[in-house]
Every structure is written in structure tokens, then in C-alpha cells.
Amino acid sequence: xxxxxxxxxxxxxxxxxxxxxxxxxxxxxxxxxxxxxxxxxxxxxxxxxxxxxxxxxxxxxxxxxxxxxxxxxxxxxxxxxxxxxxxxxxxxxxxxxxxxxxxxxxxxxxxxxxxxxxxxxxxxxxxxxxxxxxxxxxxxxxxxxxxxxxxxxxxxxxxxxxxxxxxxxxxxxxxxxxxxxxxxxxxxxxxxxxxxxxxxxxxxxxxxxxxxxxxxxxxxxxxxxxxxxxxxxxxxxxxxxxxxxxxxxxxxxxxxxxxxxxxxxxxxxxxxxxxxxxxxxxxxxxxxxxxxxxxxxxxxxxxxxxxxxxxxxxxxxxxxxxxxxxxxxxxxxxxxxxxxxxxxxxxxxxxxxxxxxxxxxxxxxxxxxxxxxxxxxxxxxxxxxxxxxxxxxxxxxxxxxxxxxxxxxxxxxxxxxxxxxxxxxxxxxxxxxxxxxxxxxxxxxxxxxxxxxxxxxxxxxxxxxxxxxxxxxxxxxxxxxxxxxxxxxxxxxxxxxxxxxxxxxxxxxxxxxxxxxxxxxxxxxxxxxxxxxxxxxxxxxxxxxxxxxxxxxxxxxxxxxxxxxxxxxxxxxxxxxxxxxxxxxxxxxxxxxxxxxxxxxxxxxxxxxxxxxxxxxxxxxxxxxxxxxxxxxxxxxxxxxxxxxxxxxxxxxxxxxxxxxxxxxxxxxxxxxxxxxxxxxxxxxxxxxxxxxxxxxxxxxxxxxxxxxxxxxxxxxxxxxxxxxxxxxxxxxxxxxxxxxxxxxxxxxxxxx
Numbered sequence: 001x002x003x004x005x006x007x008x009x010x011x012x013x014x015x016x017x018x019x020x021x022x023x024x025x026x027x028x029x030x031x032x033x034x035x036x037x038x039x040x041x042x043x044x045x046x047x048x049x050x051x052x053x054x055x056x057x058x059x060x061x062x063x064x065x066x067x068x069x070x071x072x073x074x075x076x077x078x079x080x081x082x083x084x085x086x087x088x089x090x091x092x093x094x095x096x097x098x099x100x101x102x103x104x105x106x107x108x109x110x111x112x113x114x115x116x117x118x119x120x121x122x123x124x125x126x127x128x129x130x131x132x133x134x135x136x137x138x139x140x141x142x143x144x145x146x147x148x149x150x151x152x153x154x155x156x157x158x159x160x161x162x163x164x165x166x167x168x169x170x171x172x173x174x175x176x177x178x179x180x181x182x183x184x185x186x187x188x189x190x191x192x193x194x195x196x197x198x199x200x201x202x203x204x205x206x207x208x209x210x211x212x213x214x215x216x217x218x219x220x221x222x223x224x225x226x227x228x229x230x231x232x233x234x235x236x237x238x239x240x241x242x243x244x245x246x247x248x249x250x251x252x253x254x255x256x257x258x259x260x261x262x263x264x265x266x267x268x269x270x271x272x273x274x275x276x277x278x279x280x281x282x283x284x285x286x287x288x289x290x291x292x293x294x295x296x297x298x299x300x301x302x303x304x305x306x307x308x309x310x311x312x313x314x315x316x317x318x319x320x321x322x323x324x325x326x327x328x329x330x331x332x333x334x335x336x337x338x339x340x341x342x343x344x345x346x347x348x349x350x351x352x353x354x355x356x357x358x359x360x361x362x363x364x365x366x367x368x369x370x371x372x373x374x375x376x377x378x379x380x381x382x383x384x385x386x387x388x389x390x391x392x393x394x395x396x397x398x399x400x401x402x403x404x405x406x407x408x409x410x411x412x413x414x415x416x417x418x419x420x421x422x423x424x425x426x427x428x429x430x431x432x433x434x435x436x437x438x439x440x441x442x443x444x445x446x447x448x449x450x451x452x453x454x455x456x457x458x459x460x461x462x463x464x465x466x467x468x469x470x471x472x473x474x475x476x477x478x479x480x481x482x483x484x485x486x487x488x489x490x491x492x493x494x495x496x497x498x499x500x501x502x503x504x505x506x507x508x509x510x511x512x513x514x515x516x517x518x519x520x521x522x523x524x525x526x527x528x529x530x531x532x533x534x535x536x537x538x539x540x541x542x543x544x545x546x547x548x549x550x551x552x553x554x555x556x557x558x559x560x561x562x563x564x565x566x567x568x569x570x571x572x573x574x575x576x577x578x579x580x581x582x583x584x585x586x587x588x589x590x591x592x593x594x595x596x597x598x599x600x601x602x603x604x605x606x607x608x609x610x611x612x613x614x615x616x617x618x619x620x621x622x623x624x625x626x627x628x629x630x631x632x633x634x635x636x637x638x639x640x641x642x643x644x645x646x647x648x649x650x651x652x653x654x655x656x657x658x659x660x661x662x663x664x665x666x667x668x669x670x671x672x673x674x675x676x677x678x679x680x681x682x683x684x685x686x687x688x689x690x691x692x693x694x695x696x697x698x699x700x701x702x703x704x705x706x707x708x709x710x711x712x713x714x715x716x717x718x719x720x721x722x723x724x725x726x727x728x729x730x731x732x733x734x735x736x737x738x739x740x741x742x743x744x745x746x747x748x749x750x751x752x753x
Contacts, residue, residue, distance in 0.1 A: 010100065013052045017097055020045045021090050022284060024064075025291075028083055029308060035072040042068050045093075056108035057096060060089050063116040070120070080354070084304070085115035091292045098289075211253065214246040283361045284312035286321035287328065294332045294357065303340060308358035316361065316368060320440060320460065324370060327436040331372040331456045332357060334430065338416070339376025339454060349452070351375060356453075367442075367484070368460045375453040379446065381405050383416045406446045410434040433458070438594055441467065441482050441565070441579045467565050469582055469592065471558035472541065474521075475528030477650060478590045480582045481541060483560055485595045487549065490540040497538065506540060506551045517542075517551040520602035531555050545599045552598065565592055577601060589646050633753045634658045634677060638668040638684035638696065648683065648714075655746055665691030669699050672706060679709065681752055686715035686722070694729055701730040710752035714745070 020041040027033035046061035064086065070076035078086075092112040099106040221239045291307050298305045335357055343353040356375040363369070384405045388394045393408055400408075408414060412431040430446070433456065437444040442460035449455050461467055461484055468483030490506070497504040503518040519540060523530035532539070532555045539557050543550045563582040577597035581589045635657050639645045649659045660677065662668035665688050672679060682700070686693035693713050700706040713726045714735040726734045733748050 010052055013048050013054075014097060016048050017045060017057075017093065018288075020048075021094060022288065024086070025090060025309075028078075028086060035068060039065065039068040039072050054096075057093055060093055060108070060112050060116070063113060063120065064089055067116060067120060080304070082119045085112070085119045087295055088112050088115050088299070091295055094289070094292055211246065211249050214242060214249060218242050218246060280315035281318050281321070282313050283316050283321060284309075286318065286325055287312060287359065287361070290325070290329050290332060290359065293329060294336065297333060298336060301336070303336065304343075304354040305336065306352065306354045306356050308356065309360075310358065311361035312359075314361045314363065320368065323436055323440055324458065327433040327458075328359065328370070328372060330432050331430070332359065335372055335374040335376070335454065335456075339374035341376060351452075364459075368458075370458040370460070371455055373449060373453060373455040375449070378448045378452050378454050379406060379409075380416060384409060387414065387416055402448075409446055410444070430456070438579060438596070441592065441594065443596060467563065467582075468560060469563050469565070470541065470560050471584075471590065472522065472554040473556035473558065474526060474530065474554050475523040476531055476555075477528075478558070478584075479522070480563070480590050480592045481543065481552075482579070482592065482595065485543045485545070487542040487544050489557060490538075490542065492538045492540065494536055494538045504538060504553075506542075508542065508549070515549070517549050519551045519553050520598075521553045522598075523555065525552075525598060525601045543595045543598070545595045550595060550599045550602060552602075589642055633680040634660060635749070636660050636662060636668060636672070636679045636682045636684075638662045638665060638682065638688070638693070640664050640685065640688045644685065651742055651745065652683075652749075657749075664688040665693060665696035665699075668696055672700070672709075673703075681749060682709060682711040683749075684711065684713055686713055686726070694725060697726065697729045697731055712748060712752075 023041050024038055027035075027038045042061055042065040046058055046065055049055075049057035049061055067076070067078075067082065067086070071078050071082075076082075089112040092109060096106065096108050218239070221235075221242055224235070288309075291309060295305065295307065336355070339355055339357070341349075341351075341355070346353055346355075358371075358373045360371045360373070361368075362371075381402055385394070385400065388400075388405065388408045389396075391411075391414070393411060393414075394400060409416075410430050410433070414430070433444050437458055437460065440460045442458060444456065444458050447455050447457065461482065469480040470483055470486050470489075471478055471480055473479070488508075492506075494504060497506065497519075499505065503520070506517045506519050508515050508517065519538065521530055530553075539554050541552045541554060541557070543552060563584070565580040565582050577594060578591050579594035579597070580592040582592050583589055635652055637645055637648050637652070637659055638661075639648065640663055645661045645663075649661055652659045660671070660679065662671055665684065667690075668682065668684065669691060682696075684693045684696055691699070693715065697711055697713065700709055700711060710732045711730070712733045712735065713731045715722075716736065723734045732752055735745065735748065
């Protein structure tokens with residue numbers, strides 16, 4: 001029981017110390033800090049750590065309290081040395097608490113106490129050699145956000161007994177959650193309304209019981225009339241009255257059912273919205289540890305930095321924050337490397353000696369904007385151009401503008417660093433940032449700051465889980481486009497549009513502000529043949545991209561829906577074109593297309609003068625003999641991912657094959673043994689529940705009926721050992737999804753059929 005109490009106290013302390021540390025850091029970055037509040041925070045932190053028996057934290061907090069008392073009373077000023085000591089102390093406290101296990105923490109490095117002691121002028125501290133700070137691994141972010149701050153434990157409270165060595169760790173599922181009060185109240189109201197509405201099922205059940213009774217009475221009356229007995233006028237009137245009562249009861253039940261269904265739909269939507277709001281957490285929950293990691297790196301490099309964190313109290317979806325965490329750390333380390341100048345150069349430029357680094361989270365319109373910025377020298381455009389020419393990214397005669405050069409830095413392996421060090425030089429930091437933005441259906445750009453410095457700006461949808469999507473159709477398949485990128489929808493007559501270089505030209509605007517845009521066919525971009533209902537009509541979607549506007553012709557326009565968006569499947573040869581997968585009702589997946597990827601593909605697509613007539617897909621170019629063979633062949637697709645199954649099924653059916661799908665190896669083995677239909681080839685994933693691809697292959701080769709059945713393994717496991725194992729077990733071919741190509745798949749299948 002004592003251990004349980006201690007774990008609860010530690011959970012409360014974990015929340016409270018975050019609040020105090022964040023408040024103290026905020027005060028240090030404020031132009032007019034409230035030193036009385038800062039002093040109280042340090043005092044409360046000391047008392048709380050004593051209450052949960054963390055003497056290492058208590059000792060550091062005590063010296064913080066002493067320092068802030070001097071600053072509060074004017075006996076001392078918080079100069080740069082003192083501010084650095086405070087930041088070091090707060091970092092050490094956070095790392096110590098994050099490393100607590102079973103109530104016991106790691107050794108607290110002595111440098112924080114030494115630094116504070118030197119600032120305070122304590123005996124023996126001023127001349128003590130400072131130990132080199134040890135790199136501290138960034139702690140894993142807790143699976144749930146920090147809860148609302150509880151009241152601080154009284155400093156006078158008796159310390160609990162020490163934790164038992166063999167005690168079980170606290171249940172992580174019991175972690176607290178900090179959410180806005182109004183969000184909880186909204187959820188409670190919606191849940192209450194839903195409960196009240198569902199309670200109406202009782203009256204509906206009673207109505208159904210009455211209808212059943214009336215139906216029995218009607219049946220008896222009808223049988224009596226059919227027998228010819230008691231057929232006078234009174235019997236008919238009685239029967240008519242019973243029919244009328246049945247009709248009224250059925251009508252009333254239908255009306256109440258419609259009202260209840262509508263109410264349930266509305267309340268369920270409110271519950272879903274409230275639940276999604278509960279999924280929002282302050283950005284500091286995930287991003288605050290980045291500052292500690294960067295300060296630690298700066299100390300190791302012997303560099304002074306001033307960190308400016310803005311907007312970390314903004315609520316953001318945890319999934320978005322987790323996806324941004326590593327790219328932002330790369331970006332901050334990149335800024336520390338490329339923005340660094342010696343103190344002498346900074347003084348000569350009229351800047352403070354310490355490099356200014358910042359992280360800002362803000363909402364701009366309907367977009368989430370996350371910015372990493374510094375006040376260094378800014379982008380070296382000449383160096384970027386030289387590296388780009390060395391790598392062949394620019395033609396010899398090309399004279400790129402600054403925007404073009406700043407886009408090139410996101411190429412994998414692109415680096416302007418003179419040498420590789422622990423901070424930069426490998427050229428993958430900004431590439432990671434671009435990939436993360438694309439996965440979140442957003443964009444990222446690098447730009448110079450005024451008067452000096454660099455900013456890396458992420459522009460993302462506010463919601464990374466449920467997004468507004470426009471559903472369109474091209475070449476007989478449905479696709480989704482991000483709703484926030486759609487500027488307008490148009491339906492025009494093709495004959496009325498001017499044509500240039502084989503493409504219809506769409507003019508937007510009037511007068512001098514009008515702009516012209518070539519129309520790219522979505523089906524052609526995807527390598528398919530368009531199939532519009534009306535070839536004379538042009539249905540177009542105008543998308544906003546970083547490069548301007550993209551006019552996209554589609555076969556059909558459907559509706560706009562808020563849909564759950566999952567990560568892009570590990571399938572296909574062009575991940576830059578696919579930003580995710582949306583799930584339609586009935587568990588039907590559709591691909592979410594990236595506007596930037598579409599724009600890049602449209603720029604190199606062939607002329608669309610014959611849009612809707614000439615297919616470019618290798619799917620349809622298999623030749624007459626292959627198509628005739630395909631028409632007779634049945635392929636069994638085995639994959640536990642509904643997205644992958646659907647994509648594979650679509651490719652194979654477009655090539656003329658008959659396709660049967662199974663959800664795992666055991667399902668496929670049972671179907672084959674039952675001989676439901678003849679199967680000519682098996683295309684199977686490897687990693688599946690119940691029976692994986694290797695197990696399925698082994699079972700097939702051990703069964704005389706299927707020993708010679710062509711079997712192709714296609715999986716994300718492309719290690720040489722996995723390939724060798726699959727081939728040793730008797731696979732006829734082994735394809736990897738990372739290097740997947742439709743033509744390769746169809747050619748491989750064609751070799752066995």
C-alpha cells in the first residue's frame with residue numbers, strides 16, 4: 001500500500017515539476033519577469049521533491065530558491081552566467097525525474113549544483129573544477145500528456161517510506177491526462193445526451209411488441225374472414241379498425257425511429273468531436289524536451305545559445321507532434337551548426353554573443369505553422385548553388401533564383417557543410433523534415449529572415465487524423481485530394497478552352513490579374529487512361545501548391561467528407577505522390593494524393609492533347625497473348641493489410657486477371673484446401689498473423705496438390721536472409737514493396753502463367 005501511495009505521489013510530482021520548470025523557463029525569457037512568482041515556484045519545487053523523497057532534486061531546487069531570493073530582493077542580478085546555471089539546473093532536474101524507475105532516479109550530475117554554487121559565491125564552489133557534462137539521452141515522451149497540476153504537496157508533509165527494491169513499477173495505464181475543463185464538460189454533455197437518446201430504445205421495443213400483438217390479431221381476423229365465418233359487416237369493420245391501428249402504430253414507430261436515428265447521429269458526431277479534442281495536447285508535452293537536448297548539445301560544443309520557445313501552450317494533435325519531433329530536433333541541430341558564428345563576429349555584426357535559436361508553434365488561418373529560426377548569417381546562396389552544380393542538380397547554363405536554390409536543400413544528401421561533424425554534414429536533416437511534412441499532407445520551406453538568420457517553416461493541416469477530403473475519380477478509381485488545398489471546382493466545355501502545346505489552358509481571374517494554367521489530366525499523371533462520362537466536358541480541380549496553382553482534370557467529382565487518414569502504405573514506386581490512405585464506409589481504402597507530388601509529376605507529364613484516350617499505364621501494355629492468358633487465370637492475393645490487398649487487386653484486375661483475396665496465410669491455406677475455385681498463382685505477403693508467408697509457402701510445398709503452384713512473395717522484408725529463406729522454401733519469386741513496380745510485378749506473373 002505504501003508503494004502505491006508513493007507511486008501516486010510521484011505521478012503528481014511529475015506533473016507539478018513540469019509546471020514549475022516551464023514557468024521558470026518562461027520567466028527567464030520574459031522582458032519583465034515576476035521574480036516573486038519565480039521564487040515561489042522554486043520554493044514549491046523544493047517542498048514537493050522533499051515530500052516524495054527526492055533529495056537530489058531538493059538540493060538543486062534549494063540553490064535555485066536561494067538564487068531567486070537574491071534576484072527578487074535586488075541583492076544580485078541574473079546575468080548570463082546565472083541564467084546558464086539556471087537552465088543547466090532545470091535540465092538536470094527534468095532528466096533526473098524522467099529517469100525515475102521504481103521511485104529511484106539515476107545519479108544527478110554534480111555540475112548543476114557546482115554552477116549554482118559558483119554563481120552564489122558559496123565557499124569551495126568558485127574554484128572547484130567543473131566536471132565535463134555527460135551527454136544525457138533524451139527521455140522517451142510519455143504515452144499520454146501531463147495532467148492538470150495538482151496542488152503542491154506541503155513541504156512539512158512527512159516523507160514516504162523508501163520504495164521497496166522488488167516493488168512492481170507503476171501501471172503506465174494509470175497515467176493522468178491534462179485536458180481543458182471545457183473539453184471534459186463538452187464530452188460529458190454529449191455522453192449524457194447520447195445516453196438519454198439511447199434510453200428511448202425501451203419505448204421502441206414496447207411499440208414493436210404492440211405491433212406484434214396487432215399482427216397476431218390481424219392474422220386471426222384474416223383467417224376467420226377467409227374461412228367464411230362471421231362475414232357480416234361488423235366483422236369487416238372490426239378488421240378495418242385493426243388494420244388502421246396497425247398502420248398508425250407502424251407510422252408512429254417509423255417517425256420516432258427516424259427522429260431517434262437523426263438525434264443519435266448528431267450526438268455521436270458531438271461525442272466524436274469531443275473525443276478528438278481530448279486528443280489535443282499542449283505542444284510542450286512533446287516538444288519541450290527538444291530544448292533540453294539542444295542545450296545539452298550546445299554545452300558539449302562549447303557554444304552559448306539563447307532559446308526562444310513560443311506557442312508551446314497551443315493544443316495540437318499528439319500524432320502530429322510525434323511525427324514532427326525528430327525532424328524538429330534535426331532542424332534545431334542544423335540551425336546550431338549553420339547559424340553559429342564566433343562571439344567576435346557576432347559582436348562585429350551588432351548581435352548578442354549568444355546565438356539566438358527559436359521554435360514557434362502557431363495557427364495561421366486553417367493551418368498549423370511550426371517554425372525553427374535562428375539569427376545567424378542566413379542561407380549561403382552561393383555555397384548552395386555551388387553544391388547543387390557539383391551534384392548535377394542544376395544545368396550549366398541555368399541561373400536559378402533564390403527560391404529555387406532554397407528548395408534544393410531538401411534533396412537527400414544535400415549539405416553545404418565543409419566537413420561532417422556531430423551536428424551536421426551528412427545532408428539528411430532537411431530531407432527528413434521534407435518527408436515528415438509530406439506524410440502529414442503539409443509542406444516545408446527554408447527562407448531568410450530579416451535582418452539576418454534563417455527560418456525553416458512547416459505548414460501543416462490542423463488535424464493529422466481526420467481531414468476534409470475531396471473525393472474524385474480517375475480511370476475508374478477513386479482518389480482523395482486534401483480539401484485545404486482545393487481552391488475551386490470547375491465544369492467547362494473542352495471546345496471553348498484554348499490549347500497550347502497540346503494542353504487545354506485554363507484562365508483564372510479577369511483583366512490584368514488573370515493567370516493562365518495548363519490543365520493536367522489526373523489519369524495521365526497516374527499512368528492510366530481517362531474515362532469521363534462526357535468527353536466534351538472538362539471537370540477540373542484547381543489546387544494550391546507551393547509553386548502556385550495546379551489545374552487538374554478528373555473524370556468525375558464526388559463529395560467532400562471528413563475522413564480518417566492513415567499513413568501512406570509501404571507500397572508503390574512513387575511515395576512522393578501518395579500522402580496517405582483514407583478509409584471510406586465499408587472499409588474501402590482510397591489513396592490520398594499529395595498536391596506537391598502531383599504538381600511535380602504534371603511538370604514532366606507528356607502533352608494532354610489526347611487526354612482521356614491514350615493510356616500510358618504499363619498495366620494495360622501486356623500484349624494480346626498475355627491478356628488472353630490473364631482472362632483465364634485466377635490469382636490468390638494474400639495480405640493482412642486491406643490497403644495493400646486493394647491496391648494489388650486493382651492492379652491485377654486492370655491487367656485482366658481474376659483475383660481472390662485472403663486476409664492471412666491460414667485463410668489462404670483453408671481456401672485452397674477446400675478447393676473453392678482453381679487458383680493459378682499465389683501472391684502473398686510475409687508478415688501476417690496466424691500463418692505468415694513463409695509458413696504458407698512451406699505448407700503448400702508439402703501438399704502434393706500445391707507443390708508446383710506458382711507462388712510469389714511480396715513484402716517489405718527485403719533483407720538478404722529473408723530473400724534467401726523464401727527462395728529456399730520454394731518461392732518462385734521474391735519482390736520487395738519498397739522497390740515495387742507494376743510492370744515488374746506483371747512481367748513476373750506473366751513468366752508463370
